[in-house]
Amino acid sequence: xxxxxxxxxxxxxxxxxxxxxxxxxxxxxxxxxxxxxxxxxxxxxxxxxxxxxxxxxxxxxxxxxxxxxxxxxxxxxxxxxxxxxxxxxxxxxxxxxxxxxxxxxxxxxxxxxxxxxxxxxxxxxxxxxxxxxxxxxxxxxxxxxxxxxxxxxxxxxxxxxxxxxxxxxxxxxxxxxxxxxxxxxxxxxxxxxxxxxxxxxxxxxxxxxxxxxxxxxxxxxxxxxxxxxxxxxxxxxxxxxxxxxxxxxxxxxxxxxxxxxxxxxxxxxxxxxxxxxxxxxxxxxxxxxxxxxxxxxxxxxxxxxxxxxxxxxxxxxxxxxxxxxxxxxxxxxxxxxxxxxxxxxxxxxxxxxxxxxxxxxxxxxxxxxxxxxxxxxxxxxxxxxxxxxxxxxxxxxxxxxxxxxxxxxxxxxxxxxxxxxxxxxxxxxxxxxxxxxxxxxxxxxxxxxxxxxxxxxxxxxxxxxxxxxxxxxxxxxxxxxxxxxxxxxxxxxxxxxxxxxxxxxxxxxxxxxxxxxxxxxxxxxxxxxxxxxxxxxxxxxxxxxxxxxxxxx
Ligand code: AMP
Numbered sequence: 001x002x003x004x005x006x007x008x009x010x011x012x013x014x015x016x017x018x019x020x021x022x023x024x025x026x027x028x029x030x031x032x033x034x035x036x037x038x039x040x041x042x043x044x045x046x047x048x049x050x051x052x053x054x055x056x057x058x059x060x061x062x063x064x065x066x067x068x069x070x071x072x073x074x075x076x077x078x079x080x081x082x083x084x085x086x087x088x089x090x091x092x093x094x095x096x097x098x099x100x101x102x103x104x105x106x107x108x109x110x111x112x113x114x115x116x117x118x119x120x121x122x123x124x125x126x127x128x129x130x131x132x133x134x135x136x137x138x139x140x141x142x143x144x145x146x147x148x149x150x151x152x153x154x155x156x157x158x159x160x161x162x163x164x165x166x167x168x169x170x171x172x173x174x175x176x177x178x179x180x181x182x183x184x185x186x187x188x189x190x191x192x193x194x195x196x197x198x199x200x201x202x203x204x205x206x207x208x209x210x211x212x213x214x215x216x217x218x219x220x221x222x223x224x225x226x227x228x229x230x231x232x233x234x235x236x237x238x239x240x241x242x243x244x245x246x247x248x249x250x251x252x253x254x255x256x257x258x259x260x261x262x263x264x265x266x267x268x269x270x271x272x273x274x275x276x277x278x279x280x281x282x283x284x285x286x287x288x289x290x291x292x293x294x295x296x297x298x299x300x301x302x303x304x305x306x307x308x309x310x311x312x313x314x315x316x317x318x319x320x321x322x323x324x325x326x327x328x329x330x331x332x333x334x335x336x337x338x339x340x341x342x343x344x345x346x347x348x349x350x351x352x353x354x355x356x357x358x359x360x361x362x363x364x365x366x367x368x369x370x371x372x373x374x375x376x377x378x379x380x381x382x383x384x385x386x387x388x389x390x391x392x393x394x395x396x397x398x399x400x401x402x403x404x405x406x407x408x409x410x411x412x413x414x415x416x417x418x419x420x421x422x423x424x425x426x427x428x429x430x431x432x433x434x435x436x437x438x439x440x441x442x443x444x445x446x447x448x449x450x451x452x453x454x455x456x457x458x459x460x461x462x463x464x465x466x467x468x469x470x471x472x473x474x475x476x477x478x479x480x481x482x483x484x485x486x487x488x489x490x491x492x493x494x495x496x497x498x499x500x501x502x503x504x505x506x507x508x509x510x511x512x513x514x515x516x517x518x519x520x521x522x523x524x525x526x527x528x529x530x531x532x533x534x535x536x537x538x539x540x541x542x543x544x545x546x547x548x549x550x551x552x553x
Pocket of ligand 1: 226227247248249250251252253254297336370397416
């Protein structure tokens with residue numbers, strides 16, 4: 001089957017971007033997808049969602065700003081100054097590409113139309129460019145794609161390569177469009193998408209007419225169930241009414257462990273394959289026996305107690321030798337749920353049943369079953385919370401024994417309770433050199449939350465990181481600088497940090513209209529990406545919550 005032209009997709013995405021109506025965005029994409037076969041639908045949906053590889057795949061095709069800027073200059077003859085002027089004007093590298101590509105310096109050897117298959121082949125080559133010499137290989141691949149691209153195609157190619165689509169086509173809408181294009185109900189679409197974990201794979205199955213028969217299976221990571229936040233033990237007691245399970249809130253990294261045919265793989269919350277970072281987990285479960293998929297938390301743990309979460313960070317970012325990391329902060333896997341066992345999905349069984357199956361899977365391994373106690377009433381919940389804090393855990397997760405495993409949802413079956421005032425997950429968008437003891441290192445970070453498709457700044461933090469972490473941040477920030485203004489630099493939004501603060505104020509200093517008071521960085525969230533940061537509504541909610549308290553007092 002002939003592959004469709006990339007231009008059709010670029011055109012559809014441009015129309016999606018041009019309308020504020022969600023209904024229209026869905027209609028445009030649905031109509032576009034209808035004309036595509038499974039292979040093209042896979043690529044189109046993936047690109048529309050800002051991805052260039054399947055979720056859960058070990059290899060990424062994404063390309064850094066520096067490489068893209070360099071290739072754009074080469075292809076169009078633009079100067080460094082011209083590029084940075086264009087960036088300041090648009091604030092979006094895709095739009096920069098569109099503007100610059102209107103004047104190409106070089107023309108492709110053969111002027112041929114780019115198809116979706118060509119695009120996927122380019123991505124595949126980028127994914128496999130690794131190790132020594134991969135930088136120049138990547139530049140060559142991107143160059144050949146950009147040479148063949150029209151300005152509009154270049155725009156969406158660059159957007160896909162940076163993962164910053166800004167079309168307002170959030171995953172929910174894309175899922176709706178795929179359902180509409182291929183005649184699936186909302187429920188069927190949600191289920192197939194959840195199980196496949198990847199929007200492209202879902203579109204491919206939908207286009208083949210096989211979406212309704214998709215099942216969970218090992219080595220296909222599934223979106224995690226999340227807990228709903230609660231402010232007090234009383235609210236939790238009221239939410240669950242009867243007896244519920246209380247578990248420690250382990251402070252580590254969420255991990256899904258899959259086993260089949262003697263092989264074990266580990267997936268992160270973002271559905272990335274992180275097997276290589278967790279040899280202890282692989283060792284715990286390696287061996288014969290029925291296949292399974294379990295959910296739990298990888299926790300640095302020694303002497304019967306959790307160690308500080310920060311100890312895992314360096315390992316995750318591969319900043320130190322793995323052997324060394326394993327010695328310094330050995331990881332224990334605390335399993336709390338099971339999604340699949342011996343050929344059968346278990347997600348729809350009640351939690352009480354799933355716990356029984358999980359106990360069997362964990363028995364005899366060096367992993368542990370998350371401890372569960374039955375609680376009821378405010379005092380029961382409060383008591384369990386205290387014990388958990390005394391033992392050095394972060395808080396409590398309370399679960400309904402009857403609840404199913406709600407894939408990818410902040411389900412009402414799980415409730416979490418943490419002690420301190422809420423924290424916010426934010427992304428660093430600009431950074432400055434420090435003063436005095438911190439001269440020469442980049443130690444002041446301006447950060448933002450999400451607002452619709454964009455980002456809005458809410459504060460600037462100077463404290464909370466160790467000297468070593470600041471050194472690491474300095475290196476990383478230099479590598480993702482978009483524009484260097486001397487003492488400060490604008491950076492590509494990708495470093496996520498969790499900030500604590502005393503309160504939220506109204507302020508014109510930041511473009512969100514709010515400023516966090518006394519913000520401090522609690523930790524660098526290597527496990528989260530810009531898609532996982534908090535939204536402006538949460539800031540607003542905290543702000544109005546405070547007001548209520550002041551008014552009540
Ligand atoms: P937060 O990161 O504050 O949004 O809290 C939710 C996270 O707590 C989950 O995504 C898990 O990684 C983690 N967690 C720790 N212990 C548990 C547990 N016993 N059950 C469920 N989630 C847990």
